[in-house]
Amino acid sequence: ANTYLTGIKPTGDFHLGNYVGAIKPALAAALEYETYYFVADYHALNTVKDAGELRHSIRSGAATWLACGLDPERTIVYQQSKVPETFELTTILGALTPKGLMNRAHAYKAARDRNTEAGITDLDAGINMGLYNYPILMAADILVMEGTHVPVGRDQSQHIEYTADIAGYFNHRFGGSYTFPVPKGVIDQGDGSILPGTDGRKMSKSYDNHIPLFLPEAKLKKAIRRIPTDSTPVEDPKDPDGSVPVQLLGHFADAETVADVRRRLEAGGMGWGELKNELFEAVNAELGPKRERYDHLMANPSEIDEVLEAGSARGRARARPPHHRGGGGGPPPPPP
Ligand code: TYM
Numbered sequence: 001a002n003t004y005l006t007g008i009k010p011t012g013d014f015h016l017g018n019y020v021g022a023i024k025p026a027l028a029a030a031l032e033y034e035t036y037y038f039v040a041d042y043h044a045l046n047t048v049k050d051a052g053e054l055r056h057s058i059r060s061g062a063a064t065w066l067a068c069g070l071d072p073e074r075t076i077v078y079q080q081s082k083v084p085e086t087f088e089l090t091t092i093l094g095a096l097t098p099k100g101l102m103n104r105a106h107a108y109k110a111a112r113d114r115n116t117e118a119g120i121t122d123l124d125a126g127i128n129m130g131l132y133n134y135p136i137l138m139a140a141d142i143l144v145m146e147g148t149h150v151p152v153g154r155d156q157s158q159h160i161e162y163t164a165d166i167a168g169y170f171n172h173r174f175g176g177s178y179t180f181p182v183p184k185g186v187i188d189q190g191d192g193s194i195l196p197g198t199d200g201r202k203m204s205k206s207y208d209n210h211i212p213l214f215l216p217e218a219k220l221k222k223a224i225r226r227i228p229t230d231s232t233p234v235e236d237p238k239d240p241d242g243s244v245p246v247q248l249l250g251h252f253a254d255a256e257t258v259a260d261v262r263r264r265l266e267a268g269g270m271g272w273g274e275l276k277n278e279l280f281e282a283v284n285a286e287l288g289p290k291r292e293r294y295d296h297l298m299a300n301p302s303e304i305d306e307v308l309e310a311g312s313a314r315g316r317a318r319a320r321p322p323h324h325r326g327g328g329g330g331p332p333p334p335p336p
Contacts, residue, residue: 007038
């Protein structure tokens with residue numbers, strides 16, 4: 001059976017990139033398949049060291065899943081740290097994973113490259129073991145739930161390949177007694193695989209080029225207005241390719257609207273300001289109702305906490321090794 005699983009890391013505001021790359025495809029899968037969606041709080045711990053801030057972001061992550069329309073009866077919505085079997089499996093997988101694989105991980109290499117660029121001679125300066133082991137923990141997240149399909153943005157594709165490799169090491173050694181399904185990434189192959197941020201690079205909190213998902217309406221309008229565009233006069237023809245607002249529009253407006261906007265830009269007569277208004281309308285139409293649900297949930301955190309508690313208990317029941325399920329670990333908790 002297909003089991004969809006994905007996580008978001010609570011390190012601050014969730015943004016349009018998270019929505020387009022992971023949340024939206026995950027929501028579509030939730031209507032059809034068994035789904036496990038979680039808040040990866042121990043992954044966040046690598047960068048967030050403030051307990052209050054982390055607690056807020058965990059709630060915000062869960063509220064984001066719910067506000068976007070997940071039904072917590074159908075989807076197991078949970079918190080990574082409340083499924084401790086994940087960390088047990090991390091240790092086991094670590095014993096099978098070659099260190100060289102971790103040396104080649106993109107996030108680790110990027111952190112070392114930043115040190116090189118800054119002229120720091122110790123290339124591992126400022127890098128913690130959490131970052132280094134990140135891919136093994138992520139593999140454990142997926143394998144512990146026997147996830148088969150993982151909807152993510154393209155920036156996560158190496159992590160999914162690593163998970164498949166690590167599942168292979170395990171199955172090769174222990175396949176006689178237990179075999180993990182080897183998961184596949186569900187990654188948009190078009191230009192949606194990486195949503196650009198306001199500066200055209202990948203939208204990311206760490207580049208500070210992101211548009212938060214649930215900005216209040218007036219701030220959303222401002223954030224969209226501030227996307228840099230060139231100074232081509234309104235009446236002049238413009239090239240829609242390579243324009244960040246056009247790319248963003250492609251994910252929030254229907255195909256007809258996008259084609260129309262492209263035609264009008266190419267013909268001249270449509271200014272960047274008008275394009276940005278179109279973009280604001282499209283984003284606001286899709287996210288407005290979700291933002292209302294989000295704000296309601298964040299004002300009632302006990303609702304969020306209850307969903308996370310119940311979801312994490314169900315997640316834990318799934319994570320228990322199959323021969324322990326309903327056995328040594330005690331009976332699985334009743335469904336809510
Ligand atoms: P995170 O929290 O950085 O991002 C969450 C999801 O959003 C996607 N994403 C994007 N997609 C398209 N364009 C963008 N600009 C963009 N920015 C982010 C990411 O690809 C991701 O799918 N390691 C993961 C969290 C994680 C996880 C897991 C995911 C932990 N364990 C197990 C799947 C399965 C991460 O840091 O995502």
